[in-house]
Amino acid sequence: MNDVSLPYEPIATASPQSPAANRRAIAFLNLAHAIDHFVLLIFPAVVIGLEVVFKRPYEEMIALSTGAFVAFGVFSIPAGWLADRWSRRNMMVLFYFGCAASLLAAGLAPSPLWLAAAMSFLGMFAAIYHPVGMAMLLDVSRARPRTLAFNGVCGNLGVTLAAGISATLAAWIDWHAAFLVPAALCLAAGVAYLALVPDDRHRIGKRSATANVALSRRAAAVMFGSYVAISLAGGLTFNTALIALPKLVDERVGEGVPLIVVGWLATGIFLCGALAQLAMGRLLERVQPHILFATVATVQVVGVVWASHATGAALVIALGVAIGAIYGQTTVGDIVIARYTADAWRGRVYAVRYFLTFITSGIAVQLIAQLYGRGGFDLVLAAIALTGFVMMAGVYVMAAAVNGAEAAHRAAQPAE
Numbered sequence: 001m002n003d004v005s006l007p008y009e010p011i012a013t014a015s016p017q018s019p020a021a022n023r024r025a026i027a028f029l030n031l032a033h034a035i036d037h038f039v040l041l042i043f044p045a046v047v048i049g050l051e052v053v054f055k056r057p058y059e060e061m062i063a064l065s066t067g068a069f070v071a072f073g074v075f076s077i078p079a080g081w082l083a084d085r086w087s088r089r090n091m092m093v094l095f096y097f098g099c100a101a102s103l104l105a106a107g108l109a110p111s112p113l114w115l116a117a118a119m120s121f122l123g124m125f126a127a128i129y130h131p132v133g134m135a136m137l138l139d140v141s142r143a144r145p146r147t148l149a150f151n152g153v154c155g156n157l158g159v160t161l162a163a164g165i166s167a168t169l170a171a172w173i174d175w176h177a178a179f180l181v182p183a184a185l186c187l188a189a190g191v192a193y194l195a196l197v198p199d200d201r202h203r204i205g206k207r208s209a210t211a212n213v214a215l216s217r218r219a220a221a222v223m224f225g226s227y228v229a230i231s232l233a234g235g236l237t238f239n240t241a242l243i244a245l246p247k248l249v250d251e252r253v254g255e256g257v258p259l260i261v262v263g264w265l266a267t268g269i270f271l272c273g274a275l276a277q278l279a280m281g282r283l284l285e286r287v288q289p290h291i292l293f294a295t296v297a298t299v300q301v302v303g304v305v306w307a308s309h310a311t312g313a314a315l316v317i318a319l320g321v322a323i324g325a326i327y328g329q330t331t332v333g334d335i336v337i338a339r340y341t342a343d344a345w346r347g348r349v350y351a352v353r354y355f356l357t358f359i360t361s362g363i364a365v366q367l368i369a370q371l372y373g374r375g376g377f378d379l380v381l382a383a384i385a386l387t388g389f390v391m392m393a394g395v396y397v398m399a400a401a402v403n404g405a406e407a408a409h410r411a412a413q414p415a416e
Contacts, residue, residue: 021198022140025089026147028193029137030154032095035189036129038158038165039099039122039182040068043106044243045166045266046178048250048259053175054112058247059369064116066365069239071123073359080131080351088136089197091128096190098125100183107179127358131351138338145335149281152331153274159327160270163246167263215340215405222401223340228356229394230333235357236387237300238326239364240380245269245319248377252311265316272320273327280331288406289339290399293332297395300325301388308381329395340402 043065050061083091102122109115141147166178215223249269250262283292303322310318333353341349371379 025140025197026137026151028092028189028197029133029140030151031189032092032129032133033151033155034158034161035099035182035186036095036126036133036158037155038162039103039186040072040126041159041162041242042103042166042178042182043068043119045163045246045263046170046175048247048262049170049175056112059373061112062243062365063369064112065119065243067116067120068123068126069243069365070359071120072127073235073355073357075124075127076131076351076354076358078351079128080135080348080354083132083135084348087199088132088139089199091132092136092197093190093194095125095128095132096186096193098128100186100190101125103179103183103186107176107183127354130354130358131348134334134350145284146281148334149277149284149331152277152280152327152334156270156274156277156327159242160267160274163263163270164260164267167259171260215402219401219405220340223398226394226398226401227337227353230391230398231353231356232360233387233391233394234329234333235360236364236367237304237384237391238330238357239360240367240384240387241304241322241326243364244368244372244377244380244384245323247372248380249316249319251377252315269316269319269323272324276324276328277331280328284332284335289332289336290402290406293329293336294392294395294399296325296329296332297388297392300329301385301392304381304385304388308378308385336398336402 044062047058047061047065050056054061079091099122102118102125106115106118106122109118137148137151169178169181246262246266249265250259253262253265280292280296300322303318303325307315307318307322334350337349337353367383368380371383
């Protein structure tokens with residue numbers, strides 16, 4: 001067998017831990033990814049009921065989460081820098097305990113202003129996971145596609161369950177419980193993580209400084225420029241679709257659908273993203289990552305355009321296609337970055353990627369509020385389709401830029 005036929009090779013790292021220690025770290029990182037997405041989507045799920053509690057319209061209430069999503073992007077930069085210079089493990093400890101404290105504050109909020117402040121702190125601590133957790137996961141797993149795909153599924157599981165569980169807790173108990181129950185989970189997980197995952201500060205200077213696939217200066221510059229566009233446009237597509245989906249389902253699936261049904265329909269749609277990420281893990285072992293990235297970005301645009309013209313059951317199917325592609329491209333995008341970035345720099349590189357991706361979260365909240373107020377979901381979906389098209393164009397440019405380096409890399413691999 002010739003290695004040239006394989007698009008994936010394990011990425012060299014400095015992880016000296018035992019297999020059991022690596023498995024424990026991976027398990028906690030998978031849980032953290034689920035928690036990260038779950039906690040940020042509690043508010044969009046329960047905001048439909050909070051309109052009545054605080055006697056404010058939807059566009060005003062959804063805007064209260066702006067600070068959370070802005071902080072989610074902004075604080076990824078210092079989180080990635082601290083992880084590379086100090087400790088990835090200790091930054092994840094801060095993630096667990098910080099999220100627990102912020103959720104507790106949100107659950108006890110007596111006013112919209114207090115709730116907005118608590119959500120902003122939640123966004124700040126939730127920002128730690130992606131630049132830190134992804135770099136740590138790549139290290140302990142050697143960037144195996146199936147491990148990364150399953151981690152992506154765990155993040156999607158957080159998204160998938162957030163709408164249904166939050167709506168159920170709010171309906172069966174009250175809206176406070178939707179925040180307080182996850183706060184208890186974060187606290188328990190933080191204590192266990194602190195006890196079971198060893199400190200890593202002694203390994204800071206031992207990380208690899210060589211990328212898996214080397215790019216020329218020109219190709220690296222083109223990839224960097226295109227990835228800025230991909231991250232900004234992709235983040236806006238991702239976050240706008242994610243935040244708007246429960247209300248979109250509530251409004252367009254049918255009249256008189258109960259909140260719990262809306263929540264679980266949204267859950268089913270998000271589950272399509274989890275299935276797509278599992279498929280990406282398999283496909284990445286057979287298809288070149290940059291080619292797969294371009295394909296999935298194209299499907300994403302098709303799904304969003306279809307959803308903009310659909311209602312009822314057809315809308316659910318169209319949203320399933322769109323969400324599947326939106327989540328699938330995040331898994332492939334992480335592998336693409338890992339191939340061209342040395343382990344010693346990954347925390348900072350992922351920090352920049354996720355800063356650009358998630359800084360659009362705050363823009364997405366405002367975009368939904370403004371566009372929905374002026375033209376309903378027709379205007380919101382048109383904006384999502386436009387940003388998806390811009391992202392697709394950026395992926396095409398990036399794929400063309402790295403294609404030559406990938407061909408040279410495959411040609412240089414020895415035959416078995």
